[in-house]
Amino acid sequence: MAQKVKLSTIAEELGVSTATVSLALRDSPLVADITRDRIKTAARELGYIYNRRAASLRTSRSGIVGVCVHDVMNPFFGEILKYVEHELDRRRQTFILSNHYDDLSKQRAFVDTLLQLGADGLILSPAIGTPAEDIRLAEGNDLPTVLIARTIEGSGVCGFRGDDAFGMALAVDHLIAEGHREIAMVGGTPLTSTGRDRAAGWRSALRKAGIEPKPEWRIEGPRSRDTGFEAGQSFAQMNNRPSAVVCFSDMVALGFMYGLARSGLTPGVDVAVVGYDDIAEAKIAMPSLTTVSNGQAEVGHRAAGALLDRLAGNPASDETVLIKPVLKVRDSSHFAGELRKRIEA
Amino acid sequence: MAQKVKLSTIAEELGVSTATVSLALRDSPLVADITRDRIKTAARELGYIYNRRAASLRTSRSGIVGVCVHDVMNPFFGEILKYVEHELDRRRQTFILSNHYDDLSKQRAFVDTLLQLGADGLILSPAIGTPAEDIRLAEGNDLPTVLIARTIEGSGVCGFRGDDAFGMALAVDHLIAEGHREIAMVGGTPLTSTGRDRAAGWRSALRKAGIEPKPEWRIEGPRSRDTGFEAGQSFAQMNNRPSAVVCFSDMVALGFMYGLARSGLTPGVDVAVVGYDDIAEAKIAMPSLTTVSNGQAEVGHRAAGALLDRLAGNPASDETVLIKPVLKVRDSSHFAGELRKRIEA
Numbered sequence: 001m002a003q004k005v006k007l008s009t010i011a012e013e014l015g016v017s018t019a020t021v022s023l024a025l026r027d028s029p030l031v032a033d034i035t036r037d038r039i040k041t042a043a044r045e046l047g048y049i050y051n052r053r054a055a056s057l058r059t060s061r062s063g064i065v066g067v068c069v070h071d072v073m074n075p076f077f078g079e080i081l082k083y084v085e086h087e088l089d090r091r092r093q094t095f096i097l098s099n100h101y102d103d104l105s106k107q108r109a110f111v112d113t114l115l116q117l118g119a120d121g122l123i124l125s126p127a128i129g130t131p132a133e134d135i136r137l138a139e140g141n142d143l144p145t146v147l148i149a150r151t152i153e154g155s156g157v158c159g160f161r162g163d164d165a166f167g168m169a170l171a172v173d174h175l176i177a178e179g180h181r182e183i184a185m186v187g188g189t190p191l192t193s194t195g196r197d198r199a200a201g202w203r204s205a206l207r208k209a210g211i212e213p214k215p216e217w218r219i220e221g222p223r224s225r226d227t228g229f230e231a232g233q234s235f236a237q238m239n240n241r242p243s244a245v246v247c248f249s250d251m252v253a254l255g256f257m258y259g260l261a262r263s264g265l266t267p268g269v270d271v272a273v274v275g276y277d278d279i280a281e282a283k284i285a286m287p288s289l290t291t292v293s294n295g296q297a298e299v300g301h302r303a304a305g306a307l308l309d310r311l312a313g314n315p316a317s318d319e320t321v322l323i324k325p326v327l328k329v330r331d332s333s334h335f336a337g338e339l340r341k342r343i344e345a
Numbered sequence: 346m347a348q349k350v351k352l353s354t355i356a357e358e359l360g361v362s363t364a365t366v367s368l369a370l371r372d373s374p375l376v377a378d379i380t381r382d383r384i385k386t387a388a389r390e391l392g393y394i395y396n397r398r399a400a401s402l403r404t405s406r407s408g409i410v411g412v413c414v415h416d417v418m419n420p421f422f423g424e425i426l427k428y429v430e431h432e433l434d435r436r437r438q439t440f441i442l443s444n445h446y447d448d449l450s451k452q453r454a455f456v457d458t459l460l461q462l463g464a465d466g467l468i469l470s471p472a473i474g475t476p477a478e479d480i481r482l483a484e485g486n487d488l489p490t491v492l493i494a495r496t497i498e499g500s501g502v503c504g505f506r507g508d509d510a511f512g513m514a515l516a517v518d519h520l521i522a523e524g525h526r527e528i529a530m531v532g533g534t535p536l537t538s539t540g541r542d543r544a545a546g547w548r549s550a551l552r553k554a555g556i557e558p559k560p561e562w563r564i565e566g567p568r569s570r571d572t573g574f575e576a577g578q579s580f581a582q583m584n585n586r587p588s589a590v591v592c593f594s595d596m597v598a599l600g601f602m603y604g605l606a607r608s609g610l611t612p613g614v615d616v617a618v619v620g621y622d623d624i625a626e627a628k629i630a631m632p633s634l635t636t637v638s639n640g641q642a643e644v645g646h647r648a649a650g651a652l653l654d655r656l657a658g659n660p661a662s663d664e665t666v667l668i669k670p671v672l673k674v675r676d677s678s679h680f681a682g683e684l685r686k687r688i689e690a
Contacts, residue, residue, distance in 0.1 A: 044453075047482070047485075047486075064458075064462075072417050072418065072423070072442070073417065073418065073420060073423035075418060078417070078418035085444070089451075094454070094455075094458045095443065096441045096442070096443075097417070097441070097442035097443065098440065098441070098442065099430070106434075108389070109439070110439070113408075113409075113439045117409075117462065137392065140392070141392075225625075225626060225629070226625060226629065229629040255629065257631075258629045258630060258631050259629075261631040262629070262631060280570075280571060281570060284570070284571065284574040284600065284603045284604070284607070285603060286602075286603050286606040286607065286631075
């Protein structure tokens with residue numbers, strides 16, 4: 001390898017001071033953008049490696065933000081993270097990602113790593129069973145934390161998520177307006193705030209319409225496309241099958257529709273199906289999927305914004321912000337109602 | 346916050362030496378697993394924060410491995426990464442993830458971060474246009490690099506990917522055996538090794554069967570479900586439409602089938618469709634998707650293994666390992682052939 005390149009090598013090359021080079025490499029706002037870019041290009045060309053480990057012992061900021069969610073392969077989280085990433089990119093924060101798969105020890109190992117690296121902050125969709133204590137421990141060790149998608153009672157930090165009970169009630173109200181009286185809910189678990197709130201919204205919307213949900217209408221469990229597929233196949237075999245289902249998520253609903261079709265039923269005609277999240281695929285699916293838009297863009301932007309605010313020295317908030325969901329009516333719930341109306345006419 | 350907790354606090358609490366505590370917190374193999382877990386639990390309960398930044402200046406290893414791919418939301422990469430993650434977890438390496446979205450400057454920023462953190466290694470599916478020089482720069486700065494899914498001429502490092510030309514020829518041979526003579530290829534770009542090799546495999550398998558591919562049969566571009574959907578809609582309107590298509594990936598094929606269905610055609614009956622990768626969804630799709638298994642498990646395991654070998658001090662290899670793909674015949678290509686045979690009989 002070439003001889004070790006020093007700050008002064010770059011400074012001489014460009015005719016600027018070593019202090020300017022040092023500030024530019026640390027992304028100091030004191031250096032103009034164009035100068036910083038010139039210095040970074042020269043540093044790269046000369047083969048200079050900035051040692052952030054040593055530098056971060058001298059300064060208090062590492063420039064790293066950790067993000068930890070159940071599974072980034074789930075498009076719901078993937079879509080939120082694209083917006084988080086966009087905000088952090090703009091502020092030159094490095095974005096480090098990890099899945100916890102609802103395994104508390106995996107989540108703790110990642111948080112430990114962030115603490116050990118001296119990361120600036122954490123954006124977390126907490127694993128099932130995360131004690132409020134874990135969040136307070138991170139905060140107490142100077143790792144400002146913002147929650148997304150799921151929140152934790154007593155954590156004392158701010159969080160951003162959809163208003164799940166309200167959103168699921170929108171879905172149920174729509175199906176009732178389409179003429180359905182027997183509406184199942186497929187997927188989700190009472191172990192997460194999301195699962196509890198969506199089931200509560202489903203149950204209370206039915207009761208408000210004078211319908212008492214039967215126990216067998218609540219099909220707990222599925223949270224993925226694969227388990228939704230299995231649920232769709234079982235549902236097709238059910239005695240006294242409800243005419244409509246609301247699903248815990250679009251992933252569950254898309255798998256559920258595959259499962260119905262595999263069993264010889266036509267989703268949207270034989271069974272009305274509504275999803276939750278409005279991921280990109282919902283619009284192009286066959287049939288297109290009625291769903292509840294869950295504000296991924298707003299959750300991502302606002303969570304990143306709240307964390308960056310904290311890093312800028314603004315005081316912490318402990319508020320949970322509920323984003324208002326919006327119903328998107330498409331073919332998977334509208335075919336059936338339209339057909340029924342024509343037959344009755 | 347509580348008073349600062351030292352190594353000696355934990356040692357006293359558990360009746361072990363401070364040296365043992367120090368080794369346990371650094372995951373030294375000299376400490377028994379059960380002892381290490383006791384020490385880590387006590388450290389957590391006492392609120393001790395191990396400062397890896399300071400420690401990594403003293404030792405040469407940070408325990409961090411970076412992984413950078415086009416987009417982790419793509420299930421093909423997601424599946425590889427699950428296997429990489431599994432291997433790295435077993436060896437207690439922390440796994441840091443980033444998307445480059447085929448943006449060279451984003452990839453470079455991530456590599457810079459890894460260098461600055463003193464990361465132990467990099468597993469990379471290189472962005473379009475990555476010069477071999479970038480890989481040599483990382484290697485030259487003590488960041489051992491292993492390539493996955495895509496490789497780069499002259500990079501001098503080892504890589505693991507499927508044998509794309511061979512795999513695509515399997516798909517085309519199968520469609521010819523099903524009775525097709527006009528077979529289009531949808532998606533992919535000549536800018537990646539994957540795109541070039543799969544198109545070459547498609548073209549040479551047709552020619553080997555005495556069929557000269559028409560220019561309009563090569564529909565370049567789509568690499569996602571959304572763009573596959575658009576291609577499916579356009580394909581449905583095509584004059585002299587081929588009776589079968591091979592797609593660049595399962596994501597493209599699944600979107601393409603949605604697009605055909607949206608246009609009133611039945612995928613698997615009106616047009617035979619074959620995907621590539623055999624992601625989990627292929628099996629449950631409607632119709633189930635014929636595809637080429639692309640060895641995500643093997644690529645993930647072997648790439649992680651090769652990097653861990655380097656970290657253990659074994660010499661580097663510059664070999665590109667081609668994993669043999671396997672054809673999975675399902676309904677999306679088999680319906681049509683079966684129907685044709687019955688009609689002809």
